[in-house]
Amino acid sequence: MDTPLADRMRPKTLDQFVGQEHLVGKGKPVRRMIENKKVVSMVFWGPPGTGKTTLARIIANYIEANFVPFSAVAGGGVAEVRRIIAEAKKNYGLFQKTTVLFVDEIHRFNKAQQDAFLPYVEDGTITLIGATTENPGFEVIAPLVSRSQIYVLYALAEKEIETIVKRAIKLYPKHDWNKEALIHFVKTANGDARTAINAIELAASLSKKITLKVAEEAVQRKAIYYDKKGDWHYDTISAFIKSMRGSDPDATLHYLARMIKAGEDPLFIARRMVIFASEDIGNAQPTALVVATSAMQACHMIGWPEASLILAQTASYLATAKKSTSVVNGISQALYDIDEENLDPIPLHLRNAPNKVMKSLGYGQGHIRYPWKVERETGRKIEQEYLPKNLRGRKYYKPDWK
Numbered sequence: 001m002d003t004p005l006a007d008r009m010r011p012k013t014l015d016q017f018v019g020q021e022h023l024v025g026k027g028k029p030v031r032r033m034i035e036n037k038k039v040v041s042m043v044f045w046g047p048p049g050t051g052k053t054t055l056a057r058i059i060a061n062y063i064e065a066n067f068v069p070f071s072a073v074a075g076g077g078v079a080e081v082r083r084i085i086a087e088a089k090k091n092y093g094l095f096q097k098t099t100v101l102f103v104d105e106i107h108r109f110n111k112a113q114q115d116a117f118l119p120y121v122e123d124g125t126i127t128l129i130g131a132t133t134e135n136p137g138f139e140v141i142a143p144l145v146s147r148s149q150i151y152v153l154y155a156l157a158e159k160e161i162e163t164i165v166k167r168a169i170k171l172y173p174k175h176d177w178n179k180e181a182l183i184h185f186v187k188t189a190n191g192d193a194r195t196a197i198n199a200i201e202l203a204a205s206l207s208k209k210i211t212l213k214v215a216e217e218a219v220q221r222k223a224i225y226y227d228k229k230g231d232w233h234y235d236t237i238s239a240f241i242k243s244m245r246g247s248d249p250d251a252t253l254h255y256l257a258r259m260i261k262a263g264e265d266p267l268f269i270a271r272r273m274v275i276f277a278s279e280d281i282g283n284a285q286p287t288a289l290v291v292a293t294s295a296m297q298a299c300h301m302i303g304w305p306e307a308s309l310i311l312a313q314t315a316s317y318l319a320t321a322k323k324s325t326s327v328v329n330g331i332s333q334a335l336y337d338i339d340e341e342n343l344d345p346i347p348l349h350l351r352n353a354p355n356k357v358m359k360s361l362g363y364g365q366g367h368i369r370y371p372w373k374v375e376r377e378t379g380r381k382i383e384q385e386y387l388p389k390n391l392r393g394r395k396y397y398k399p400d401w402k
Contacts, residue, residue, distance in 0.1 A: 005201040006194055009168060010054055012061060018163050018193070019051055019156045030055070030151065034062045041121050041128040043106065043136045043145070046153030049192030052131035053104065055153075059129065060100035066091055071104040081116045088126050099126050106130035107139035114141045121147050155191025162186050164193050168200045175208050181215035188219045195219075233264075237272060240315075244273075245280050249319040256308075256315050266307040270296035273314055284324035284401035291317055322401050330396040337391065344388035 011017045014024050014031060023030040033039050039059055044052040053069075060067035068084055088099035103109070103117070120126045121144070128148065132139060136150055156164075165185050169177045181203070189196035203210045203218035236258055243251035259269060270292070277292040295314035299307045353363035368374060371382035385392060 005168060005171065006197045008171065009164075009197060011058065014058060014062075017051060017054065017058060019160045020055070020153050023151055023153070024055070029149070030059070034059060037063050039063055039100075039127055040149055041126075041147060042149040042151055043130040043132060043140060044151055044153055045132050045134075045136050047133060047155050047192065049189075049194035049196075050153040050155060051193065052153055053102065056100065056102045056129040056131065060102075063098065063100075065098040065100045065127065067100050067102060069102050069104065081113070085120050085125055088120070092125070101126045101128050103128060103130045105132060107132040107134040107136070111141055114144055118143055118147070156189075156193055157191070158186055161189045161191065161193060161196050165196055165200065168197055172200075172204045175204055175210060178209075178211045178215075180212040181210045184212055184215040184219065236262075236264075237269070240269075241272060241276060244276055244315065244319040245323070247319055247323065249316045252315050252319040253312060256311060260304075260308045260311070263304070266299040266304060266311060267296065269311055270299045270314075273311075273318055276318055279328050280323055280325065281318065281321050282324045282327035283399070284322035284326075288318055288321050324399065324401045326398055326400050330398070334396045337394070342390055344390040346388060347385060349384075350386065 014034065017024055020030075022028060025031065044055065046052060057067055066088070068088075070080070070084065084099075084101060088101070091097045091099060101117075106114070117126075117128055121128050128144075130136075130140065130144075130148070136145055140148075162182075165182055169175070169182070185196050185199050185203075188199070199215070199218045203214050206217060207214045236255055240252060240255035240259070243255060256269070274289070274292040274296055277288040281288040291314055295310050298310045302310065348362045349365055349367040351358070351363045353359045353365075359365075368382055368384055371384055374380065375382055387394060
């Protein structure tokens with residue numbers, strides 16, 4: 001069985017490593033640790049194909065440590081951790097050789113499994129390097145985070161993907177690589193080196209002459225990393241809402257397209273637009289709530305892919321609508337006063353008087369039911385107080401649009 005191209009291409013030194021200059025560039029933290037041979041436990045956080053595993057291997061290689069890969073997906077448990085620790089102690093006792101334990105997808109380990117690493121990280125038996133696509137602040141236990149450095153890895157730039165693509169095709173010297181095909185590999189990788197490498201490997205197996213058509217066959221779909229429960233999910237919906245709030249329909253449709261391509265739940269998007277219609281538009285354009293609610297109902301009945309049209313129509317409408325925060329500001333201030341102020345009695349004239357006792361106490365006395373009608377018929381301005389005594393004069397609703 002042939003070794004996959006990604007493994008054959010895996011860099012072994014920092015000079016071969018592409019990207020993440022903020023970590024491995026001259027004078028940067030990971031490079032300094034390696035050069036000083038004082039490596040601490042760390043967690044690499046970033047999207048797929050950005051070099052997390054490769055960088056961990058390079059670190060182990062530089063400090064001449066045993067590299068032990070450990071994956072939650074492969075079913076590694078506490079018993080396996082104990083076996084690795086015993087081996088690590090033996091290697092250090094006999095050969096003074098340290099162990100780098102690389103925990104891939106560390107966010108998939110439960111609390112008990114993560115706890116199992118703690119004492120051995122603390123006493124230096126192992127140097128733990130975790131890799132995760134999820135926010136370690138949420139997915140890694142606090143004691144482990146406090147004993148580790150957290151380093152963020154970013155999606156690779158197109159120039160960096162281009163460098164990797166050029167290296168990859170050198171391993172296929174008998175193939176003819178069309179320039180347009182190579183550009184296609186770079187563009188569709190979307191910052192994921194593994195996606196680009198796998199596409200090249202597949203294309204090479206399809207034909208000796210790699211044209212744009214062959215490249216398109218090898219890349220059926222652009223790589224879009226989007227975790228439906230993590231930061232990318234929340235960052236994208238946040239950018240979508242902020243673009244609508246900023247009245248930018250083009251950016252709004254861009255972020256909507258990202259969510260559509262990633263297969264986001266259409267009802268999740270629709271619900272956020274219903275909230276937006278009241279929170280950010282309100283009575284400046286009250287039809288916005290009607291449109292957004294109709295969109296949610298339509299998405300519920302239809303679903304993907306046609307729901308993309310409904311969402312796009314609604315999102316562009318909301319983005320270009322008049323904006324107002326008078327509703328959210330008004331109810332927020334009213335709720336604040338409920339918490340902070342005394343709840344004075346409701347004025348007597350606003351209360352119902354269903355019996356003689358209540359009428360004798362003044363319930364409903366002096367209340368003008370239709371003040372607008374009296375004003376219209378008499379031309380006289382009706383001053384009738386509705387708020388409790390201690391809140392008289394309070395203004396909650398302040399229209400802020402033209």
